[in-house]
Amino acid sequence: MIVKISELLNSLLCIKIFNIPFIIIWVIATGIFCTVQFKFINFRLFKYGIQTLFNMKCNSDNKGIITHIQAFATVISGTVGLGTISGVAIAITIGGPSAIFWMIITGMLGMSIKFAEVVLAFTHRSDNTTGGAFYYMKDGLAKIGFPKTGKFLAFAYAIMLIIAMIFGGIPFQANQMAALSDNLFGYNVSIIISLLVLVVILGGIKRIAFVATSLAPIMIMLYIGMCVYLIYVNKSNLLNALSIIFQDIFSKSAVGGGVFSGLIAGVRRSVFANEAGTGTAAIAHSTVKEVDPIKVGCVAMIAPFIDTILISFLTGIVIIITGIHNVDNIGDITLISSIFSTALPLFSKSVFPLIMFSFAFSTIIAYCYYSEVALLYLFGNKKVLLILFQVFIVISVYVSCMSKNVEFISYLGDTLFMCLMIPNTIAIYLLRREVLNTIDSYYSSKR
Known part of the structure; x- marks a missing residue:
């Protein structure tokens, strides 16, 4: 039943307009609209967001529960999960190396x-x-x-958010954690x-x-x-790796035969990775001890930069530069782990699993809180x-850990997160x- 519902939702979201799925056009158009309408806020106030994040002064009299750094850590924990790591590999598998480029573009607009x-x-x-999109x-x-x-809209969104977390976001992280532990330790x-x-x-x-x-x-x-x-170890292949990415953008397979496969895969995985437009980050940032919405919004912009523009890009370059993108089924986290085993054998057996477990676990608990x-x-x-x-969430985690169908879980997660954007x-x-009035008030106060 879940398979049929997922296929129905995906077919509705992917109605073709000029040979490009509707939801892909929706995501890009929304990103361009917000960037232009809000006066390129993602570039103009990015530095201000970083300054606010690392300003340790926090007025305890302000209403709220947690600090900027705690809210940011909660959000980045939710976005920098295994979807950001193995998700990049899945995007490359489906759409080719050009998917990396489109993930970065979508990440910039997503800010x-x-x-x-x-x-x-x-x-x-x-x-x-307490806050959130609803x-x-x-x-x-x-x-x-x-x-x-x-x-x-609030009712529909709240229902979809719960479904997306329980049947999309949480299962993917849990499944990949279990796959990694099974590969490393021999047991689930x-x-x-x-x-x-x-x-x-x-x-x-x-x-x-x-x-x-x-x-x-x-x-x-780390x-x-x-x-x-x-x-750095493979720096001699770096220019070639970048060349492969840009050549794939304009290749016949990416534009014609693949029906914009790189664009589609990149946008889908970017939404799943940075969650911009899904409204999830709004929940955590609403609990901040702050009075200025501009500060909260600027801090929130940093997350898409880190998880998509930085981490997803680095992951993609590592995959291309080591040649593992030519291997089948690279979306499995265990194969991503194998990339590090050659250059960093000690780290791949100890530090890498620890990092991946931490990413996945922190993402799961963030998703639990959102739902x-x-x-x-x-x-x-x-x-x-x-x-x-x-x-029920714990049962969902357990069942997902036992599943072997990672491609369907990833596909379902993409679809459900896309639904949240509407x-x-x-x-x-x-x-x-x-939003514009808030931005104008900020600039007026600085004159």
């Missing part, structure tokens, strides 16, 4: 979308501590005369993974933020360091329902004036 959704979510957060859909659209539309650790997830999510956003802040920064730096080292907030929006604070939901980007478009 503007993420800014808009986070600013709106922060402005409309409930009780100054709140600005319901409250924001009601303020401009679309109360029924807002309620419908699905029960251990499931129990660890349960322990963390029972602690709420504070425990999730603590775990994310503890794991994400050092693991990201992974980037390993990629840079591998590229719980959606559940809270739909049904209110009902503890029995929440406990049952958490148990109601969210409609709301962003309708509320664009509110």
Whole structure:
């Protein structure tokens, strides 16, 4: 049944317009619109976002639960998962090396979308501590005369978010964790993974933020360091690797025979990797102890840069430069691991698995939190329902660990995350004036 529903959703999203799937045009058009409409905010205030992120001063009197760095770590933990690592390989398998280029372009455009959704979510957060796309859909659209539309979009979005997390995002991470442990240790650790997830999510956003802040920064730096080292070792092939990527963009197979396969694969994997337009980051950033929505939005823009423009690009270059893109089924995380085994044998057996486990685990707990907030929006604070939901999540993790169909899980995740973009980007478009007013107020205050 899940297969049939997934195929139906995908067929609707992929209705061809000029031989390009509708959802791909939607994603690119939304990114271009937000970038232009919001005055190229992704370039102009990127530096300001970095300065805000690393400003350790935090006014404890501000409403909220966590700091900028904790919110950012939670979001980056959700985006820099195994979808960013093995997902790049899957994109190359489906669309060729040119998929890397389109992932970067989509990531740059996605920075503007993420800014808009986070600013709106922060402005409309409930009780100054809880927010998300469903709140600005319901409250924001009601303020401009679309109360029924807002309620419908918010309800549909919350339902889709829960489904996307439980049947798309979480299963992919859990499945790849289990595959890696089975390859390294010879046995499946699905029960251990499931129990660890349960322990963390029972602690709420504070425990999730603590775990994310503890794991994400050092693991990201270690992974980037390993990629840079591998590229350095193979530096003689670097220009050739870049040439392969750009040649594939204009090759007959990528443009004609592949029906824009590189573009399609790159955009799909970029959305799954950085989640720009899906509204997930808005949930974590809404809990920040802050009063200025511009600061929160600018910090949020950094995540797509790191996970897509930096990490996905480095991963793609490593795959091309080592020649593993010519191997079948490179989407399996175990084959990605084999890239590092030649140049870094010690690290590939110890550090690399630790990094991958940390990425996947932190992503799972972030997704759990997002789905719980959606559940809270739909049904209110009902503890029995929440406990049952958490148990269901743990079961989903366990079942996903046992599955061997990684391609379908990845395909389902892509489709469900794409579905999230429809109601969210409609709301962003309708509320664009509110975002613009916030930006104009910021620039006016600096004159």
